[in-house]
Amino acid sequence: MTEEKLVCKNIVKTYGKTDVLQNVDLELEKGKIYGLIGRNGAGKTTLLSILSAQNPATKGTVTCNGMPVWENREALEHICFSREINPMGTTGQGNAYRVKDYLRAAAWYMPNWDKEMAERLVKEFNLDTKKKVMKLSKGMLSMLTIVIALASKADYTFLDEPVAGLDVVMREYFYRVLLEEFTESGRTFVISTHIIEEAADIFEEVIMIDKGKIIVKENTQDLLDRAVHVSGKAEEVDAATSGLNAMRVEKMGRSKGVTVLLKEGESVQKNADITVQPVSLQQLFVAMCGKEVG
């Protein structure tokens, strides 16, 4: 038997002359929540759309449990990519569908659709099913994509920016519903987000994508355990971090701060002249994918 996994190998996606994805290799295991983080235009949505065969790769292969996903109904039954809904529709005429039409269509497409769950979530999100999709607010559109993703019951479920547009109370609610569904079902979720700080604790693994390349795929806690911020007098900081992988150097007068990603066995020699602090996922992301400062 082949292992249950979603695997993409050597994915290249080119739009015109731009390589949006460059030789991406990725393996998604069953029963994990992955966080997909990257700056705008890094290739997150393109990657998710290729993994779910909504978009053909220029090069490379995607397989689900050993089966190629492209135009393969059997493989695609395991995958749901709940995309951001464009309220104006694809025709530009405006989207005349109502929420309930959307849900009915989703139920028709998704072989494992959980109608009860969809109804429960619609109720808890206070979504008016009679409302036209084009009349929904940004937050309500997010809720609709979340309902579709969760009720799809697909083994591999991708959510692209699910919390964009949700207020903080609804975001917290979403994380809890997600965790509940995850612990009960053992499905795999990939969630892209720009709100890194509050979602970091949800992710078992984090996938960082920068300019079309995956630069990190690691257990979130392990990654954070090896990231530290060192600051103090410049010479002292240099001495403490010499030979280490120092990123994002900030300087101000005699003072200096660096974010360091330690390798196995490395450590920063602590002393009274420097401050060594833990780094959050968001801070690490900025250090790795952000612009240099100073």
Add this chain to the structure above:
Amino acid sequence: MNEFLTQEKSIYLQISEMIENDILRDILLEEERVPSTNELAKLYAINPATAAKGINILVEQGVLYKKRGIGMFVATGAKNMIKKRRQEEFFDNYIKRLLEEAESLGITKEDLIAMIERER
């Protein structure tokens, strides 16, 4: 168990510390069941694998033990075990830092001892 999680420390370390605190404060008693990883995951909105990592630290130390099919329990003697370990770590966690800060402020050893005596 209802403390807030902070950014200052790994989440799983905070989970194990919170359980330890609850044992020290008799919120969790010896031979009592502790919340499951899924319950902790839901309470704190964290990944269950992270909650499990925090619990496993305590299992390795013998503070918690697993009853098959039922869950995790506080071991007999856990409270003492935690106290002893924290006493051992007291020097590194508190005294060392205290001395460093005192040194950078020019507070002498005699001053420090006088301060402690005054407080006691």
